[in-house]
Amino acid sequence: MKYQTRKKALVLLADGTIFYGKSVGIEGTSTGEICFNTGMTGYQEIFTDPSYFGQIMVTANAHIGNYGVNDNEVESDGIKISGLVCRNFSFTHSRADSNGNLKDWFEKHKIVAISDVDTRALVAYIRDNGAMNAIISTDVDNIDALKQQLSEVPSMEGLELASKVSTKEAYIVGDENATYRVSALDIGIKKNIIRNLVKRDVCVKVFPYDASFEDLSSFNPDGYFISNGPGDPAPLHAAQKVAKEIIKRDFPLFGICLGHQVIALSNGISTYKMHNGHRGINHPVKNLLTGKGEITSQNHGFAIHKEETESHKDIEITHIHLNDNTVAGIRMKNKNTFSVQYHPEASPGPHDSEYLFDQFIDNIRKSKE
Template sequence: MKYQTRKPALILLADGTIFHGKAVGGKNGSAFGEVCFNTGMTGYQEIFTDPSYFGQLMVTTNAHIGNYGTTKDEVESDSIKIAGLICRNFSYHYSRAEADASLEEFLNDNNLLAISDVDTRALVSYIRDNGAMNAVITTEVDKLEDLKKRLSEVPNMNGLELASKVSTKEPYFYGDENASYKISALDIGIKKNILRNLAERDCYIKVFPYNASFEDMKAFNPDGYFLSNGPGDPEPLTEAIETTKQIIASGKPLFGICLGHQVLALANGISTYKMHHGHRGINHPILNLVVGKGEITSQNHGFAINREEAEAHAEVEITHLHLNDHTAAGIRLKDKPVFSVQYHPEASPGPHDSRYLFDDFVAHIKNSK
């Protein structure tokens, strides 16, 4: 039985704390990154392939991972983006008819190190108390001193630019070229389901690299612009921030999600900061201040915008608040068709409470024509 023959493994946190587990499958070695956790009870394949998680060791709080296998339709990018997986119970067998492979096969195909049999409740509690930090997961359990040295050399997520690691290298098109609306999208870690949602709303999208200039994006003659989600600290994205300033000045509709929300804030002089342990899950409560309704949302971010600065900004209005910690979760410009949210309205696998935001974006485009 695989369960009986799996190698011992461990998690070494930057502060020296150790949690023990066992290697999943035959993959050996070590993987470094920032350790964080996601509370979603489903959607693990979407999480693992989301570019926003690039460079992170993902702890899944759901007790069973892999039980419904994987399919080619449930990916958010062309490969796994997390640095490693940490879970409680790993399912080598799956029971969903639609699945085309096991999670073990999916991880092996992507050469990802995973460990299971970890006390994830204790680990998540530790992260909540002490904050997200760098860590290493490893089967090299007899090389602790070397691992500590290597771990100390891993850069901190604060100040780390990662969009360039996941962005497209060349522009590409998505959707029907005969669609009613054209969108120029800045890829700083874009998810496929965002493109699907735009295409479903009669949009033809040209996706540009993270460092595209406004002139590049303008040359497509778009009806609107989009700033995507993505990984890392938003502050080093100076080119994207400058491009955003020029998009705003153009007067065209602009919609930003997650990292794009933070870039929009920075383009308006609102600072960002690294959160203690971030928001990652599919059950985060949001209050839409414009209509007074609540939304259950999908979130995955480790940075946020400064709420006090947003409230004091004469040209900015806060439109959404996170109800757990009252961080600013959405903003819009008062005199332009420009808005953004910190969470994921395209939410794959769900919830879908916030998909109206794509409709709002298209409505802005229609009104601007």
């Protein structure tokens, strides 16, 4: 595609700020909360992560699409971002095992994407002014209409999105004769979480977001898992009720990201929307139990209140984010429950935190004994 033939496009932020660019061939308009990811690789995994549902993604990495797409490198059944904003979009790709180029993949999933945006300036602006709703469009001559459309987009705060990405029917992954059985509550689960459990000799049954404790228990599991996912955790009352029931019975429970927040809420610890979330694959975390540092993959716009966590008699903070001192992990002192705010299943990496899956399996093994 020749550069001069490409259609103009824009990013309009909720405060009226505009950044201009070029369409990458998928014309139209899309809305969502704008956020940025600092990862230098793994764009396909980012785009298919259910936790990004309802968000327009700005990639800090300058080159997107250069290694194409691979059908095996997805975290869900399709693209979950609302749209893409990038600096340089590669219409050609150069990787031996790719299945095609990113442009065709976006067109297949009807995703609006624009490039040639000054993403360094845009990321700096979001960093300083906070995450906000935005609209991206090729309809650059109708700013007033775009502003009106953007004004009708709901805030991420208070927004329940788990129901938009969760499975509709329960399903089983893994060998049904595996050593361990785990019931997973899907509020936006990533495929690599399931892969990490299955490779540890676990048969996983994945349940819809609104499943009850009785539903999950019908699988006769050895442990329970609450997944990552998009949106505000506060409206997820059914998931919080499930967490309470599991904790009350002291069954092994592990939560990641949104699941971590649900576990905190079920213990009376509130959550809040961050000025800017943590999104990238190089976030430093300290394990307070071992004193070791971890480089982690993170993707969240909400966090649990640190002061409330510190004063909770039944909760211990196990991990801390070293950039801003936010809570990155907790465990219950007298129950078989722990959770982290980041992604130990990180794909394409880093893999510093995979030990948390081993810890979960060890908790299950001890519980069975």
